[in-house]
Amino acid sequence: MNRATLIQQIRHKRSFLCVGLDTDVNKIPEHLRSKEDPIFEFNKGIIDRTKDLVVAYKPNTAFYESRGPQGMESLRKTIEYIPDDILVIADAKRGDIGNTSRMYAQSFFDYYKADALTVAPYMGSDSVSPFLEYPYKWVIILGLTSNGGSMDFQQLSLADGGKLYEKVIEISSSYGTADNIMYVVGATQTDYISQIRKIVPDHFFLVPGVGAQGGNLQNVCQHGLNQDVGLIINSSRSIIYAGSGENYADAARSKCMELQAQMETILSENNLL
């Protein structure tokens, strides 16, 4: 999916919401567990009831990998089921030397047909560039993450000024453009979002951590919006596990409607519709 289509979808749906499909077989409703592919059935229910409210789905690959080859088949079917006009982000945090990253690109872009892949930056340019050779696909580089451990290294001060996360964003933005690179910026990091927005004014940010992890939508938007919206806000557990019974998909829909309404207000207040 290219940038223009993504922006168009955001304006059309008045939403920049992404639902994280962190589907754990131990947390899905009882009535689905006897199905042949409970993970896919669960996701199908969520997608059916939320697809008009969201611009992206983000399957977290760890949850599928933990079930072996069968889990990867659930991932494949889930991505196939998602409508074409919705961005599919494979949250896989891959990154390796060039010939290996090329294999990961084949895996997620050619085989599973995701539109975007999250990538860890520690190994540098040649670990990212193979993904950028695919037209209309996106690399989403870990910038500043939402977890406690982000303090360990991302916040280290560098000898020539600034923090490591700032340098990572600055240098890696030169690997591609705002048309094929986004950044992961945790919603719990609102103090830093405006700083990151200065380094990469045009790039989209994928912002996890709203909901279960405690991030605040208003704060994120105040510091992160740009002229093309520039934000995709992800919520996983607080949406997909909003209900635990047969009505789980309706509960997820209610939660999405709530967030979509807040987003519509924010877009309108900022003259972005």
Place this chain on the structure above:
Amino acid sequence: MNRATLIQQIRHKRSFLCVGLDTDVNKIPEHLRSKEDPIFEFNKGIIDRTKDLVVAYKPNTAFYESRGPQGMESLRKTIEYIPDDILVIADAKRGDIGNTSRMYAQSFFDYYKADALTVAPYMGSDSVSPFLEYPYKWVIILGLTSNGGSMDFQQLSLADGGKLYEKVIEISSSYGTADNIMYVVGATQTDYISQIRKIVPDHFFLVPGVGAQGGNLQNVCQHGLNQDVGLIINSSRSIIYAGSGENYADAARSKCMELQAQMETILSENNLL
């Protein structure tokens, strides 16, 4: 596998060689391609003919993932086929927030039954600690990698002195012990290996890059050996693709024998047998 067993295996086999199973279906001999599971058949041949010469196998998960669920089944069968007294390193370079890393740990330790997993450090302690909860399993953290892009971030100078890779190794070594953490240290980085050995005198290093990537065994050993050997040297392409015909496994064996003989000499010269 615990540390004592690993050291015992090294002394017994007079080898600290790891063979990287970066098995690419487009590079395996013609006669295997019509088999039901060509990747597994290829690996089986390599394992049968090299298992007495190596202490570890390192399947690079990207090569399996790129073939979808079927590829993951080849990975599962490959790991199952490897004898129990040989360390299995899943080279997956994972790392995410705590609840996701926990899923990756389930995947690689419980499901695929690898002994060790390579992990990317950018997200910090909570991205590594879930893996350390498994007794007798290993986390192998990216320290200083062998690729060109390692210059982008790993070599950045920090405000309080030292380079990022040194700080990563120093801080992350406190997450666990030399009994459950190793470091990836590229064989092309011989200038830095002695420096890293000073920071973590007791830890094992997994050293990729000998062979196709140009690293030199003698140099690596000169700077990296410790009293328990402390090195696992990986070679992938130069071993598994040493031959391209029906005798590919014999060619791989010859290449391994060559390296094992060099290693035996080095161990003997350093009174490590």
